[in-house]
Amino acid sequence: KAGVTQTPRYLIKTRGQQVTLSCSPISGHRSVSWYQQTPGQGLQFLFEYFSETQRNKGNFPGRFSGRQFSNSRSEMNVSTLELGDSALYLCASSFSQGRYEQYFGPGTRLTVT
Amino acid sequence: GESVGLHLPTLSVQEGDNSIINCAYSNSASDYFIWYKQESGKGPQFIIDIRSNMDKRQGQRVTVLLNKTVKHLSLQIAATQPGDSAVYFCAETPKAAGNKLTFGGGTRVLVKP
Numbered sequence: 535k536a537g538v539t540q541t542p543r544y545l546i547k548t549r550g551q552q553v554t555l556s557c558s559p560i561s562g563h564r565s566v567s568w569y570q571q572t573p574g575q576g577l578q579f580l581f582e583y584f585s586e587t588q589r590n591k592g593n594f595p596g597r598f599s600g601r602q603f604s605n606s607r608s609e610m611n612v613s614t615l616e617l618g619d620s621a622l623y624l625c626a627s628s629f630s631q632g633r634y635e636q637y638f639g640p641g642t643r644l645t646v647t
Numbered sequence: 648g649e650s651v652g653l654h655l656p657t658l659s660v661q662e663g664d665n666s667i668i669n670c671a672y673s674n675s676a677s678d679y680f681i682w683y684k685q686e687s688g689k690g691p692q693f694i695i696d697i698r699s700n701m702d703k704r705q706g707q708r709v710t711v712l713l714n715k716t717v718k719h720l721s722l723q724i725a726a727t728q729p730g731d732s733a734v735y736f737c738a739e740t741p742k743a744a745g746n747k748l749t750f751g752g753g754t755r756v757l758v759k760p
Contacts, residue, residue: 538690567746577691577736577750590747624690631745633679633698638690 536561538627538639546645552613555642559606559627565589566608567636568600571622580623583608584631615646655734657755666724670737670751675718677739681748682711682722686733694722694735724756732758 539558568580579592583602600610626636660666678699683691695706710723738748
C-alpha cells in the first residue's frame with residue numbers, strides 16, 4: 535500500500551508570496567492533519583480535515599488555511615509568506631478520527647527568502 | 648509534551664545495549680500516547696501507541712510504559728541497532744481533540760558501533 539505523498543518536496547518562495555502544498559493520504563484514509571516542524575518550535579499542529587470539513591485547528595494565524603477534497607486529498611495554503619514560515623510541513627493521514635494510527639508523509643521543505 | 652525544539656537532548660548508546668527514552672507530558676486529560684521515530688530527511692514514523700487504560704505495551708523490540716500519576720511516558724528499545732539512530736518524539740492527545748497531536752521536543756538517539 536502506498537504511503538502518504540506530499541508535493542512538492544522542496545519549495546523556495548519570497549516574502550509576501552503565497553504557496554499551496556498538497557497531500558495525498560494513504561488509500562482508504564479519510565482524515566488528514568497538517569503539522570509545521572521548525573528547529574525552534576518543534577512539531578506543531580496546524581489543522582485536521584475529515585470528510586472535507588476542518589475538525590480541529592491549531593494556534594496559527596489566518597494566513598494558514600487548508601481544504602480537503604472528496605477523494606480525501608488535502609491542500610494547505612499560506613498567504614503573504616513571512617521568513618518565519620520557513621519550515622518542514624508534514625501531512626499525516628489516518629483511517630478516521632479517534633484513536634487510529636497516524637502516518638506521516640516525507641514533508642515539504644519550504645524556504646522563504 | 649511541550650515542544651523544547653532547538654536543543655535536543657541526546658542519548659548515546661552502545662550497539663546491543665538497551666535504550667530508554669523519557670517523556671513528560673503536560674495534559675492530564677490526554678488519554679492516547681504515541682511514539683514516533685524521525686530519521687534525517689524523513690517524516691515521523693509510527694513506532695507504538697498506548698491508551699490510558701494501560702500502563703505497558705510491547706511491540707517488536709520496543710516497550711512503552713505509561714505512568715499517569717506523574718504524567719510520564721517512556722520508550723524502551725531492546726538491543727539497540729545502528730538503524731535506531733534517529734530523533735524520537737512522544738505525542739499525546741485528549742479524547743476531545745480528535746487527531747490533534749501535541750508533540751514533545753524530541754530526543755536524539757545516537758548508536759555507537
